[in-house]
Amino acid sequence: KAGVTQTPRYLIKTRGQQVTLSCSPISGHRSVSWYQQTPGQGLQFLFEYFSETQRNKGNFPGRFSGRQFSNSRSEMNVSTLELGDSALYLCASSRRTGNTGELFFGEGSRLTVL
Amino acid sequence: KQEVTQIPAALSVPEGENLVLNCSFTDSAIYNLQWFRQDPGKGLTSLLLIQSSQREQTSGRLNASLDKSSGRSTLYIAASQPGDSATYLCAVSGSGGSNYKLTFGKGTLLTVNP
Numbered sequence: 001k002a003g004v005t006q007t008p009r010y011l012i013k014t015r016g017q018q019v020t021l022s023c024s025p026i027s028g029h030r031s032v033s034w035y036q037q038t039p040g041q042g043l044q045f046l047f048e049y050f051s052e053t054q055r056n057k058g059n060f061p062g063r064f065s066g067r068q069f070s071n072s073r074s075e076m077n078v079s080t081l082e083l084g085d086s087a088l089y090l091c092a093s094s095r096r097t098g099n100t101g102e103l104f105f106g107e108g109s110r111l112t113v114l
Numbered sequence: 115k116q117e118v119t120q121i122p123a124a125l126s127v128p129e130g131e132n133l134v135l136n137c138s139f140t141d142s143a144i145y146n147l148q149w150f151r152q153d154p155g156k157g158l159t160s161l162l163l164i165q166s167s168q169r170e171q172t173s174g175r176l177n178a179s180l181d182k183s184s185g186r187s188t189l190y191i192a193a194s195q196p197g198d199s200a201t202y203l204c205a206v207s208g209s210g211g212s213n214y215k216l217t218f219g220k221g222t223l224l225t226v227n228p
Contacts, residue, residue: 031214033215033216035216035218043216044218045217056215090157090158092158101163101207101213102146102148102163103216105150105158105159105160107156107157108156110155
């Protein structure tokens, strides 16, 4: 059974650009969450999508957005990149309905902003 | 606002030793608690999940306990091995609509010396 797949794994952008990251959840999982991991702040919740609707949102500026497609795949977008957006972006999937709430994470997309 | 603290921040032990990692959280109204392992530059691997109504979970050499009323969890690792070296993260999910939003601790960096 394939795990959570994130693409791309590594990318380098410059300030002011935008970036789109993709996440394919485990088959049968309909919830996708996104987290940002930095050395200073640790892991922070960005948002969660279920049935193509954003269900929860963390405390990040509007430059961070996401969406979910009908096949449960999700994308997140960061516009007008800043140096501080350099981080490991992790995606997690869950069945969400009728389960324990266990989350399974992908390998992450490492973004470097120059 | 939920806050999760992990003590110690780093731990170095000789191979074969039993050890305990600690996690505390400020709001006892949680849905579940998960322990994860993270290897350098990698994603998170789920180790154990404890539902809010449970007291402990075991998997192989790992045992996690939960005392929701006091806001504490411990991860016990028996007969540690060099392959156990990693960062261990504790995360709690909120109740109600935040069941799938995890709040993470900063982690404990474990080094097991051969």
